Amino acid sequence: MSDLSSTSALDQRQKRLEEEVSLEILRTAAGLEHFLAEGLKAHGLTMTQYNVLRILRGAGSSGLCRNDVGARMIAPVPDATRLIDRLISAGYAQKDTNPDDRRYTTTRITKEGLNLLARLDEPILDMHRSQIGHLSSDELDQLATLLKAARNQP
Amino acid sequence: MSDLSSTSALDQRQKRLEEEVSLEILRTAAGLEHFLAEGLKAHGLTMTQYNVLRILRGAGSSGLCRNDVGARMIAPVPDATRLIDRLISAGYAQKDTNPDDRRYTTTRITKEGLNLLARLDEPILDMHRSQIGHLSSDELDQLATLLKAARNQP
DNA sequence: TGACAATAGGTGTTGCAACACCTATTATAG
DNA sequence: CTATAATAGGTGTTGCAACACCTATTGTCA
Numbered sequence: 276m277s278d279l280s281s282t283s284a285l286d287q288r289q290k291r292l293e294e295e296v297s298l299e300i301l302r303t304a305a306g307l308e309h310f311l312a313e314g315l316k317a318h319g320l321t322m323t324q325y326n327v328l329r330i331l332r333g334a335g336s337s338g339l340c341r342n343d344v345g346a347r348m349i350a351p352v353p354d355a356t357r358l359i360d361r362l363i364s365a366g367y368a369q370k371d372t373n374p375d376d377r378r379y380t381t382t383r384i385t386k387e388g389l390n391l392l393a394r395l396d397e398p399i400l401d402m403h404r405s406q407i408g409h410l411s412s413d414e415l416d417q418l419a420t421l422l423k424a425a426r427n428q429p
Numbered sequence: 430m431s432d433l434s435s436t437s438a439l440d441q442r443q444k445r446l447e448e449e450v451s452l453e454i455l456r457t458a459a460g461l462e463h464f465l466a467e468g469l470k471a472h473g474l475t476m477t478q479y480n481v482l483r484i485l486r487g488a489g490s491s492g493l494c495r496n497d498v499g500a501r502m503i504a505p506v507p508d509a510t511r512l513i514d515r516l517i518s519a520g521y522a523q524k525d526t527n528p529d530d531r532r533y534t535t536t537r538i539t540k541e542g543l544n545l546l547a548r549l550d551e552p553i554l555d556m557h558r559s560q561i562g563h564l565s566s567d568e569l570d571q572l573a574t575l576l577k578a579a580r581n582q583p
Numbered sequence: 584t585g586a587c588a589a590t591a592g593g594t595g596t597t598g599c600a601a602c603a604c605c606t607a608t609t610a611t612a613g
Numbered sequence: 614c615t616a617t618a619a620t621a622g623g624t625g626t627t628g629c630a631a632c633a634c635c636t637a638t639t640g641t642c643a
Contacts, residue, residue, distance in 0.1 A: 289566065290554040296569050297461055297557045298503070299576040304458030305504035306580060307451055321629080342591065349452070350459035354630060356593055361629090378591045378638045400444040403451045407579050412443065415450050418575045421568055422453040425561050426460060475599080495622065508600060510623055515599090532608045532621045 300425075307406055314402050318395065323352065324362055325395070331368060331384035332392055338383035340373075367391060454579075461560055468556050472549060477506065478516055479549070485522060485538035486546055492537035494527075521545060 312322050320328075330347050331339065339347075345355035352358060359382050362368040367388035373379035384392075410418070466476050474482075484501050485493065493501075499509035506512060513536050516522040521542035527533035538546075564572070 290558060292566065292569050292573070293557045293561055293564075294554055296561060296564075296573050296576075297465075299573050300454065300458050300461060302503050303576045303580050304454050307454060309504060311451075323629085340591075341593095349456050350463060352630080353632075357629085360593095376591090376639070380592065400448055403447045404444060406582070407447055407450060409583050410447075410450075410575075410579060412446065414575055414578065415446050417571065418579070419446075419450050419453050421564075421572045421575070422450075422457045424568065425564060425572070426457050428560070429563050477599085496620095506600080507602075511599085514623095530609070530621090534622065 300422075310406055311399070311402055314398065315395075318391065319365070320391075323348070323358060327358060327362060328367060328384060328388055328392055331382065332389060334383075336383065338371075338381040340379045340381060344382060362388070454576075464560055465553070465556055468552065469549075472545065473519070474545075477502070477512060481512060481516060482521060482538060482542055482546055485536065486543060488537075490537065492525075492535040494533045494535055498536060516542070 308322060315322060315325050326348055327344055330344055341355045341359060344359065345352045359368060359370065363370060367385055368382055369385055370380050370382045373381055407415070462476060469476060469479050480502055481498060484498055495509045495513060498513065499506045513522060513524065517524060521539055522536055523539055524534050524536045527535055561569070
């Protein structure tokens with residue numbers, strides 16, 4: 276029986292390393308998320324809501340249809356409808372049915388939403404800094420590169 | 430006004446790098462989590478439940494009290510009670526009140542739970558491999574080191 | 584044109600997680 | 614020994630997310 280079909284000791288070691296790195300990624304992200312969520316809570320926003328607002332701000336005045344919002348999220352969100360509805364209730368977004376194709380509903384960020392994001396920009400940067408600001412520029416660069424490579428599966 | 434009180438261009442650039450890395454971490458973790466959750470769902474487990482079972486297996490026959498389980502999780506879980514109760518309902522764990530101090534409830538993994546984990550061990554390793562197995566050993570080592578450094582705040 | 588596929592959005596239900604609060608048991612101080 | 618603090622666990626409620634399914638609108642092809 277060759278090592279192609281069995282699981283060699285070397286391969287086992289490699290697998291454990293892969294698992295360890297996966298767990299490191301999950302742990303680090305969990306810490307970040309917890310910390311950021313805590314900071315956003317003071318402004319009545321969840322991480323998901325904040326990300327949607329960032330996406331809407333990025334989309335500008337032309338807005339986005341709901342599924343496009345879901346597709347651009349960090350984690351694809353199946354239920355963009357009610358997620359956005361909550362932002363609308365809070366006054367941070369608005370929706371309009373597209374008159375050319377009435378299936379589409381364009382969602383835009385409101386002035387209030389923009390104001391809120393503007394107030395949050397610096398605090399958010401400070402939060403990131405407080406979490407990973409002790410890493411050097413080189414380390415940050417390496418980390419970004421490696422993580423991009425990790426997500427870029429062949 | 431000195432650069433100590435204002436925000437210099439260089440510092441702004443550094444802050445954006447920090448934010449980018451944070452987002453990379455969150456994105457990568459979200460992808461991993463989504464993929465792992467998908468695989469675990471076939472066995473009726475959530476990521477959180479799987480992690481609890483791993484922790485209980487690691488604790489061995491002496492078991493752990495509920496708050497200790499919560500403390501060892503990737504993300505601290507405030508509601509360990511009902512989380513563990515679900516595992517007990519599924520037959521993967523059991524709880525016993527400690528006779529010496531009746532405030533404590535020791536939770537242990539059952540034979541069924543161990544069997545389930547044993548069945549999952551290889552598939553889980555394969556899942557990790559399919560996600561980040563294209564990275565070299567060196568890259569994995571660097572990633573693990575950098576992530577540990579990231580979480581190790583001064 | 585008229586049936587039907589395709590696409591975007593909405594809704595009903597369920598389960599889990601977070602928060603706050605409550606109960607039970609033990610330790611401690613007077 | 615009793616009152617009180619401290620600790621572990623449990624519970625009630627709320628909100629969000631996931632899944633499946635449904636509706637409305639448009640495109641396509643006989």
